[in-house]
Amino acid sequence: MKPPRFLYCDPDTLEEAVALKSQHEFDALVLAGGQSLMPMLNMRLAGPEVLIDINGVTDLQHIGRINGTLEIGAGVRQSVLEAHSEAAVAVPLIAAAMPHIGHIENRHRGTVGGSIAHADAAAELPCTAVTLDAVIVVRSERGERQIAATDFFQGFLTNACEPDELVVAIRYPVTSPTAGSAFTEFARREGDFALASAGAVAEVDADGRFTSVAIGVGSITTKPVRARAIEEALLGRAATSDVIKDAARQIGDAVTLSSDMHATSRYRRHLATTVVTRAVAAAAADAQNRSAS
């Protein structure tokens, strides 16, 4: 478990980091918190010529509101985001999802941008990004562009960045104060990658009917996905457990991952239904609490 030889670059500024990525393109991998990349390097599953370590790039470590969005720099440690009270108010789903990411030791090291760029279908932050229609900001020497989360995650550990592009920030639309949020997942052990996960944000009217609902589901296919059919089925319906459970059932059809040692596909279909049901129910309950208070 020792990595092969590589060139190590340690830029201080975003400009330097972007220049290095432009220079080395496919030959370079970006080291952020290293929670996925370091094991891959050590097991020689990744063998980059160049490693661009962005841990020293302070330009990437901001959190703040910009134009109705919460912008989080790619280099922000997950534990910093988890403890950020303004972020928790602006986008409650993030606060709900953060404790599920590995263990606190992982979150002390892992970064927001690292998790987003790694594009693991079982990871929590990509699932929240899809749920909330977040935008991923990427930069190269050619300039900056914004990519919708649903376009950014393309498949198994694959994102929409060009070889010269670096993820610099993620922008979440600020959640309506009357919306409820919930994140539910099941993993065999605390801190493991989820076998199925769901994020939900919903608003309900005075009659207890859904006026808006967004559902993202992780770990059922090669990327996090929106459960749009369920969202449509729920809109205007009463937020009762029977209604939610009935609508959630169709997520089973979206499960494409085949059986593995931790989950048969039949089990994963049931589990996906379970986590979607529970997340939507909890989000609706949260919305009702917010309306009441």
Place this chain on the structure above:
Amino acid sequence: MTATQEPTAVTHGGTKPAYKYIGSDRKRVEDPRLLVGRGGYVADMKMQGLLHAAILRSPLPHARIASIDTSGAEAIPGVIAVLTGEDCKAHMNPCMNFGPSTISQYPIAVDKVRYVGECVAVVVAESRYVAEDGIEALEVEFDELPAVTNPHAALEPDAALLHDEHGSNLGYERTFEFGDITKALDDAHLVVSDTLHWGRSAGMPMETSGAIARPGTNGVLEVYCNSLNFSYLQFLVAGALRIPSNKLKMQPVAAGGSFGSKFTAHKVPTLAAFLALRTGRPVSYVEDRLDHLMNSDHHASDRYYEARMGFTEDGMITGLDVDVVDDYGAYLQFGVGTHGNALSQATGPYRFRDLRYKLRAALTNKCQQGAYRGFGSEVHNWVLERLVEQGAKKLGLAPEEIRRRNFIQPEEFPYKIPGGNVYDSGNYPEVLDRALSMIDVEHWRREKKRLREEEGRYIGLGIATTQERSVFSSTEFWFWFDEPAFPITSSPESATITIDPAGQFQLLLHCQAMWGNSPETVSTTVLAEEFGVEPESVNVSYADTSRALPGTGPGGSRYTVMVAGAVRGASRKLKKKLIDIAAHSLEVSADDLELVDGRVQVVGAPERSLGIPDLAASAYFFALNLPPGMESGLEEAYTYDHPYTTLPSADRSDLGVFYPIMGHACHIAVMEVDPDTGRCSFLDYVAVHDAGTVVNPKSLGGHVTGGSAQGLGTSLYEELAYDTEGQFNSATFLDYLVPSANEVPPFRIGHVETPSPYTEYGIKGGGEGGRMVTPSVVSAAVDDALAEYGMHVQELPVRPATIVETVQDAIDARQ
């Protein structure tokens, strides 16, 4: 995760001697250095010119090695040597092996690979990085052979052969019958049967196995190693290396855990030694986690059972019939000793007399088995308790009641079980009562009903008991064979106590004792009890093989009992010398002297006394003060042999006494199961153990907690999984799920003490018991929680998918 301790109950009529140190709840003496990072592990050792080895592991389960092109690796700067099975064939003998001689093994595969992860070639280089570069540059051509992965299919006549020389994939087969099982089952009011599979798991020490070998002076090869029970087995390593045993010096190095897995882990030191011999330089081979998971020979039992048990109408067990196929993997390093273990307590704590035990050891394209906490007895316990549980259900008896009815009673000891092993002592009703006193079972039974009705939650109770055999004797490894090659009967342990000229104590141990068993705490506690000095003041060190007296090391929960015997024996000899010196100096009869709190004093006149430093000074510097004819110095050694071993009968109708020091335990768990996710969690857990006289409640409690945590891993999480093609799916901790503090409940621990009549101080072994009960308790509790869905655990680990699918099947069937 925390553990709480209930105060100890003493069961032998209140006559337990008043010990000052034994039984006191003291901190471990090993911990200060370990907690500040001064353990001194093998990977921390620095050595001039040290080379590092990395291994190319087979990507295929079964193949002939057609060719290995080493030129690319050899061309890399820093690569010193590349070795293959051809080098082994030319320069060494097969490794030590307690299985059939027709199944031989080398540390590097010779001619064929037989499982994914087997060593194909070794690169030795100036760093581990370069060694791994070398591995990537090797080119190997394999001729693939059919993979044999199903142990039942392996025994079919058309199965591909793993070992041509052996002639079949049936590594071994034997049926023992004691009593008349056919009649016992025919006459039974109820016969329950089950098909059960205990999946592979393994001890996962934080530190993997590792060794450094260095060509030393005078042609001696020095091996520094954290694995292998070296004082018992060193001569076999020397034999494999083709060097005289006095030219191989093995030095034990602190080990970061073993749980049995390092007991006979011989390939790592053998390989490091071979590499040092071939290169003439010091070589380090320390497994990384991939090496360890795939190839450390510590995979444990993987057994498929057809089992039956008979009951009378009032719930008395009439007999047990076991037919087991054990998936041993590609080699049989221990023979079938793990089933000898099962036979040591085959009838559990119960009184029935009729037993049949049929074993077939299957060879498959998987890593071979090694030792793990329980050594195969824990599997049998699970089978036994699964059947008892089923019998109780069918007879309408509470789980505690059926056990109570069948228990061997306290006045029946020593008790000879079918097969011949003897249980030395016990009080099983008291252990059960103690456990029931620590948890309100009736409250939880009401809660289970209420929570189901009011909150839709699923709660289950599990109760299980177990025997915890301890202090193995080696006959269990060979009584399977009618004409064993080496019918060994020894399993001794030694200690040397030295009082230095200043009166300070040195204690030398003679095995690789540092496998997480608190060896220094235990041995210094016994020494303290004998001499009245503080345990923490004693310095402990470990002999290498050039000095070691007979030793067998920690295995089969033997070390505490055996080292206590050795230390006490050496203490008696040394105390006699101290008293003889004092008698001479004080001019009194030795019979009038006693050793109290570190001073030798006249009985009834303690003011006439001499301290140990005074006596030590005489022993070292004032020969003219010694009694005439006494040798100078203060050092005594003692080798303690197994306290109770008898030979198996020639026809094996009686297997003899081989595991007589019998502990006992009862666990009760309250679990909650989520039928929609399969999540299992604990609402309460009580564990009561009887390990005879408790030397240290803290270290014994640690054993119970750790063992139970590992049992929990085997029950719900851990799985060394091979797919049907023979690919290994558990090569990292991403997939091999060791339970963490989040999954392990706080165990509430109680101790009962029924001293052994055969051991010093009445101590019994207690290192494995936790893992011997937890699987039975978890299985029973999960079944109980989901009884309305017909949940019936037949396979470990219980996967969440199995739980959810069982529930869904039941729901589908109702519709």
